[in-house]
Amino acid sequence: MKNNNSKPPKYLISTSEFGEYTGQTANDVANFFGEKELVRLSGSRLGIPSQLAKVYLALKEGVDYGFKVLAHINLKGGVGKTTSTISAATRAVQYGFRTCILDMDSQGSASLAFDMVPEDDDPIFFDVWQNPGEMVMGSLKKIQENLYILPSSLDNGLLDVNLINPVSQKNAVHGVCEELKANGFDLILIDCPPSLGTAVISTICAADIIVIPVCSDKFSFKGLKLTLNEIFSIHEAFNLEKPEIKILYTKFDRRLKISTNAWNRLSSDYKEYLIPCPIRTSAEFSKSLEKKQTVFASSKKSKAKADYDSYVRYALKLKGHQNDRKARDKG
Numbered sequence: 481m482k483n484n485n486s487k488p489p490k491y492l493i494s495t496s497e498f499g500e501y502t503g504q505t506a507n508d509v510a511n512f513f514g515e516k517e518l519v520r521l522s523g524s525r526l527g528i529p530s531q532l533a534k535v536y537l538a539l540k541e542g543v544d545y546g547f548k549v550l551a552h553i554n555l556k557g558g559v560g561k562t563t564s565t566i567s568a569a570t571r572a573v574q575y576g577f578r579t580c581i582l583d584m585d586s587q588g589s590a591s592l593a594f595d596m597v598p599e600d601d602d603p604i605f606f607d608v609w610q611n612p613g614e615m616v617m618g619s620l621k622k623i624q625e626n627l628y629i630l631p632s633s634l635d636n637g638l639l640d641v642n643l644i645n646p647v648s649q650k651n652a653v654h655g656v657c658e659e660l661k662a663n664g665f666d667l668i669l670i671d672c673p674p675s676l677g678t679a680v681i682s683t684i685c686a687a688d689i690i691v692i693p694v695c696s697d698k699f700s701f702k703g704l705k706l707t708l709n710e711i712f713s714i715h716e717a718f719n720l721e722k723p724e725i726k727i728l729y730t731k732f733d734r735r736l737k738i739s740t741n742a743w744n745r746l747s748s749d750y751k752e753y754l755i756p757c758p759i760r761t762s763a764e765f766s767k768s769l770e771k772k773q774t775v776f777a778s779s780k781k782s783k784a785k786a787d788y789d790s791y792v793r794y795a796l797k798l799k800g801h802q803n804d805r806k807a808r809d810k811g
């Protein structure tokens with residue numbers, strides 16, 4: 481058993497959750513890995529180190545760990561961009577993805593969520609994009625093994641005056657992501673500000689997958705329209721390959737008409753983009769934030785965890801998100 485004396489990493493998948501994914505009992509999973517390799521978690525649960533989960537899922541389940549850049553973008557504020565970024569990152573590492581969060585929002589909400597707000601001298605994206613080879617790896621903050629963040633602070637707001645050349649805009653985020661790829665990361669998750677400044681333009685140029693979180697208010701739909709138009713026009717202007725574009729419906733509450741109406745509208749008007757599993761409203765998100773962690777740090781089952789698990793499975797092409805949805809609809 482590892483880590484007997486030190487605190488275990490917060491975001492490890494337990495043998496029972498892993499068994500739910502692979503169709504085994506927790507005991508089968510523990511026997512397969514061997515107790516020596518596992519980490520003792522709270523409540524006598526056993527956790528699987530991220531690297532081991534990756535080896536198993538790649539070999540036995542054919543999970544694709546090919547490098548991906550996934551960005552959460554919407555011009556509208558408060559729709560769940562940061563919540564989606566940090567929740568997805570902490571789930572992805574549990575599934576074995578060596579993950580880095582790129583905090584591009586000068587408000588630094590993702591950095592704050594992990595208590596990783598940079599000190600005045602700590603480099604942020606603003607300082608590293610011109611020289612990623614020298615700067616990027618030394619600027620990352622470690623959340624735990626296989627999970628890192630390039631934090632953000634107000635200075636990233638100066639990108640709008642510092643990153644004005646269109647060719648630089650096209651390459652800045654891409655260059656940082658390529659450096660992370662060269663250093664063994666599988667997945668980059670980007671949290672964007674609610675604006676259309678250079679940070680977002682450069683992110684749009686670099687992302688393989690763009691997820692637009694949307695909730696039920698009408699400005700959120702307006703944000704969706706503007707964001708889609710912006711993505712299309714940037715890709716046309718720079719002659720880039722189209723990214724995969726997805727819409728994630730957040731803060732879903734089926735008891736509210738406004739919520740079901742919005743879901744129905746998305747299902748008819750944006751069917752090709754809509755991720756079939758919405759994220760339900762839950763108080764777990766704010767409770768976790770208060771503890772400077774995400775919902776995946778908790779050992780308890782919750783709809784917040786179930787919904788973001790489905791989202792991660794869908795976005796990263798793991799198996800089972802539809803089954804989860806059926807199970808959830810019953811609950």
Ligand SMILES: Nc1ncnc2c1ncn2[C@@H]1O[C@H](COP(=O)(O)OP(=O)(O)OP(=O)(O)O)[C@@H](O)[C@H]1O
Nearest residue numbers: 557558559560561562563674731760761762765766
């Ligand atoms: N599914 C949800 N249920 C309940 N509260 C949620 C949910 N998703 C997000 N929230 C809460 O809504 C608020 C806004 O979410 P978040 O910060 O993720 O949005 P954002 O799009 O990143 O906002 P901004 O544009 O200001 O960066 C936060 O307080 C968050 O905890």
Ligand SMILES: [Mg+2]
Nearest residue numbers: 561562585589
């Ligand atoms: Mg945010």
